[in-house]
Amino acid sequence: MHKRILIVEDETSIREMIAFALRKAGMDAMQAADARAAQLAIVEQVPDLILLDWMLPGTSGLELARRLRKEELSREIPIIMLTARGEEMDRVNGLEAGVDDYVVKPFSTRELIARIKAVLRRSQGDDGSGMVELGGLRIDGPAHRVFAGDEAVPIGPTEYRLLYFFITHPERVYSRTQLLDHVWGGSVYVEERTVDVHIRRLRKTLEPWKLDDMVQTVRGTGYRFSISA
Amino acid sequence: MHKRILIVEDETSIREMIAFALRKAGMDAMQAADARAAQLAIVEQVPDLILLDWMLPGTSGLELARRLRKEELSREIPIIMLTARGEEMDRVNGLEAGVDDYVVKPFSTRELIARIKAVLRRSQGDDGSGMVELGGLRIDGPAHRVFAGDEAVPIGPTEYRLLYFFITHPERVYSRTQLLDHVWGGSVYVEERTVDVHIRRLRKTLEPWKLDDMVQTVRGTGYRFSISA
DNA sequence: TGTGATTGTCATCGACGCGTAACATTGATG
């Protein structure tokens, strides 16, 4: 699940540097030197996120951002603006244009990567409020509560942690050992079969809302949390 | 109704960026580069909320938070911690110092604004008159009185402060330590178990109005004040 | 200074959740 990032930046050296950093971070880098090239690239292959230089020859970055927000195809794509110091204060209609974040030059690639990840995380349902929602289930982290629809689900500590782990790591199989490491913590030793029992208990607490089939058994491997039955 | 936000952060560029985003969002931004400047700024003009960098030259953010919690003037001001590479340690310590929320760097300005609004909203059924209302309970801050419907509720000082904190911070779990910090103040040392007793007393005073189930136990974690049973 | 209210601490009791074993069921493999 490599993320595709489109870099729109006229200076080749900067573009290459960013592309290199992205690839090292396990992302796919697409490149464009101006607004026209960017739009073509997007049509050809829709990226997961766009890095947009503020200053571009011809159509400015801000203008391009506005345009992308109007197109159906590109409306939902998160945009991170790259601005030089000083440019921030005057022309920062960027936020109004629907830019998700902006990074001030010069930046470290490390910081840039971190920002990208933060924005991607947020565009995937994590709005930073500590709320996680998936398939009719909602977990309110700060409140330490679980809701099915708007009904509160009574749940014990361990089942809560287990469910929390599952809902933040859905659609993937985890072995009993992995679940023990993540949910119980590596320092304690308990039988692997104990996981089975807690899976059972979790299913039972979800049963009244017919959500117990989100917890799925993968025979010979472990368990998976998934939306689809 | 512009909210005043104090930014305590030593890095000028970050501070400026945040300040700009805040103004854009219709808030007034005050700035301070270290703990000393922060305290002076607070005395001069009390902010509605404080953004506090974890790492500060001289007095650390954590230490400053503790100090602010002890001062009468700043006890009630919500604090949002800005932490780099937020590890578990940071979170725990920060929350124990009576911090209201924390945001991990790097964050997008949009995320930060969202958090600020959330915290302000939470600590603000308060419309300025000092009246707070929630789920059939009403607190008259200036008068130091509590009403259930229109009946006055007889309540002692500590239970009053506990209830006041709860009603201004509903739908969220607080550990005993956190409650001690927020309600008792960081300067006194009392046993954690004492919280249990006052929870009990608070429940007993609310019982005649069947509101005692708003005070909820979260086993292994702490207590929560909530509308829904 | 006296009296009632308030507060913090402690000991005790009970409830709850947890881990484990024992047994039942299902699935795979030949």
Add this chain to the structure above:
DNA sequence: CATCAATGTTACGCGTCGATGACAATCACA
């Protein structure tokens, strides 16, 4: 279809945590 392995299900004992009531110290106010 026989057999073994993997998982589902249930019951039980133990330990931990929270609830509760009692008590002594302190505070506020007459």
